[in-house]
Amino acid sequence: MSFLNYHHLRYFWAIANEGGLTRAAKLLNVSPSSLSVQLKALEEQLGQPLFERDGRSLRLTEAGRIAFDYAKIVFKSGDELLSTFKNLSLGHRRMRIGSVATLSRNFQIEFLKPLIDRKDVELVVKSGAFGELLNLLETHVLDLVLANQPATMDLNSEWQNLLIAEQPVSIIGHPELLKKARGKGEIFNFPNDLTRVPIVLPGRGEAIRMAFDRIIEEAGIEPIVLAEVDDMAMLRLIVRESHSVTLAPPVVVKDELASGALVELVRIEQIKESFYAITRNSRFENPLLTELLGAERRRSSMK
Template identity: 50%
Template sequence: MNELNFHHLRYFHTVAHEGNLTRAAERLNVSQSAVSTQIRQLEQQLGQPLFERRGRSLVLTEAGRIALDHADSIFAAGEELLNTLGERPSGQKQILRVGSMATLSRNFQIGFLRPLLGRDNVEVVIRSGTLRDLLQNLEAHRLDVVLANTTPPRDAATPWISHAIAEQPVSLIGKPAMIGERVPFEELLAHKPLVLPTIESSIRSSIEALFDRLHIRPRIAAEVDDMAMIRLLVREGAGLAVVPPIVVKDELENGRLVEIERFPQLSETFYAVTLSRRFPNPLLRELISNLAA
């Protein structure tokens, strides 16, 4: 098998960027003849001329430009590997791959990622899906972190680490026109149409227990597993929503919706789920450290 000689490639890479054999030889601390020999051997291996001489300068051929693009990527990846495993800062763009449950509040996601947004050297990749699919991708190292509002089952085979990153109260939210004046909280729950999270939600069982204690048979207008859809329904006046206020933060601030009352002893906890890794993504480490500060 004809394998690429990376020693030859390093010489080529240096000459291509210097544009001159003399400067390249000085930088590599070898003789010009040694550099020329390495370049010729690489050209023989690739079967293409990589340079053409113009006066005292060497100019890349078409094949040389293609080879240089690959060489740049190869040596940049090598430097990134050394930086990652050596836990050193890198000059390359850093990427954080985030998995987020499709039902999770967008406002919460933005709040968690805000310290990284807008940085020139950072790219955030966000993928949504079911918790099961996201955890599989986390375990396969295709994701760095999964954002969820429930903790996944933990055992010796899948030692998830669930960082509690936020705890939000749960409130009854609605359009001002639907509320009226001085209507008791319990009466609103009993007589107004409600938009509730589905039975799989972490807060639904607590809501059901409250209805039972108050002997309320709620008028359920909709059961929704997507916080973004709950936000739209309550904005349209489909009912009063049982939801963390962060989900409708903008509407509360501009007065389009109002927070009627917070449910006692009821909250929703958000988690950043990770795996224990020897070389964690430094961007994730920064976000988790900010939470502890």
Template identity: 50%
Template sequence: MQQINYHHLRYFYAIVREGTLTAAAARMNVSQSSLSVQLKQLEENLQCALFNRMHKSLQLTEEGRMVFDYAETIFRTGDEMLATLQNRSGKYKEVLRVGAVATLSRNFQLSFLRPVIDNESVEVVITSASMSELLGQLNAHTIDLVLSNRAVKRDGGNAWQSRLVAEQVISLIGGKQYRKRRRFRFPEDLKDVPMVLPTTESEIRNHFDILMTQHGVRPLIAAEADDMAMLRLLSREIDGISLLPPVVVQDELEQGLLFDLHQLPTLSEHFYAITIERKYPNPLLQLLLND
């Protein structure tokens, strides 16, 4: 029966954490050549390549990502054991790495990830970046899941899978001054009213512009933003009406700071969970995707 050399595993773990052989060698106080030998021996023992060696960079293979996850669990458990013996309670044992596009609603992210966030045995690591950056990380197996408000196309060059996990209605959101008026009339009451809108790169905005053209209304634009967090702030600061999924300003609606004036039934925002086909998927994904 094969036995794992935990010194080799520790060296591999350091390489991944530090990013390069040079940095890992300095961290572990060994020569770079010695570290390379240790890594090669670990790969021979496991009978698989842990890195794709491209030019001078090291990129984890899927097997490498799985081994790293196990290594992290092993070394974290050791740290927890020491902490417990010293009366300091350890907490996390499993890790789920999530990427979220920068424009995505934080409230939606928290709602979707609630099953794992509430699990005290799980650590959730959330990275925010552009879609292209996140898909690159998904391909490199450094994250397990991408959350986005648009799907990605699958073709022969990738193994991405987009699952529709939620759909939110789009509403016109206003402050107390609009709530106090007579019943809001759409689209008449949008004339000459300052509006906070997503930028034209947004599908929501494109559909809204078409709707306004059909009704013969030209919105008076006070501000535009491509980030939902910024749209939330603008909705609170500007005396106008905002085009948003209510989930973005959920707290403000509950507190009576903002009001849902009118839902637009023909407009909605879709939320997708994007994964990639893997031989060793993170089992925590089952809690979120119901696979």
């Protein structure tokens, strides 16, 4: 029975990834001639050429493309194995979560409550851009990404998008605005009143911002935009310190609503903010991930 030499497969994988012997040799800290010998040994074992010359570069043959697909599966499984045992070491479990920078901190705290203050759990939370966090999830640096949009799915996707909550979206503002409206016997008229009251908006890439823009465009309204802010915490502070309004789920400003520092002027039924937990398909799922998502499903079913 013949056995596959995984060192040879790793060298082949590096050559295919780097697009040539010289760059792969530099990455692996070996000589190009040594790398060439290892590649030839793998080709002889498989009985097929894996590359063909294309000028000064190498191009995968059909057999090479098949081998490369298998190599990716092999080394992905190896990364999963290391990640799994790292989390199990010394009986101390780690949960690594990525959170999109624009996501409500209040929502995150509610979601993470089952793991907070547990002595047997190390909770790691990294904030960042959506694409950056998905890359970290793909390379097993993260176990889960929290976002307000799903990961794009295609035939080769390894993502799992779990819709964990949908929140209503409202126009929220300084309480003086509500007093003035009531003094005139009025209520806030959305979207027409945005031509006289300035609004602080989420960034243009946000789902709720795109839905808002569609409504405004259809109504033929030109709103007074005080600011565009990607960070929800900053957005909340600007609205608190100005006589303006903002577009946000009430959960984002629940403390301000409870204290009266801000008020909900009108709920926009056409807009909802969705919250997703994004994971990758894995043979050995982090037990804490199963526990966390199970708790969220139970909480959602009770609402």
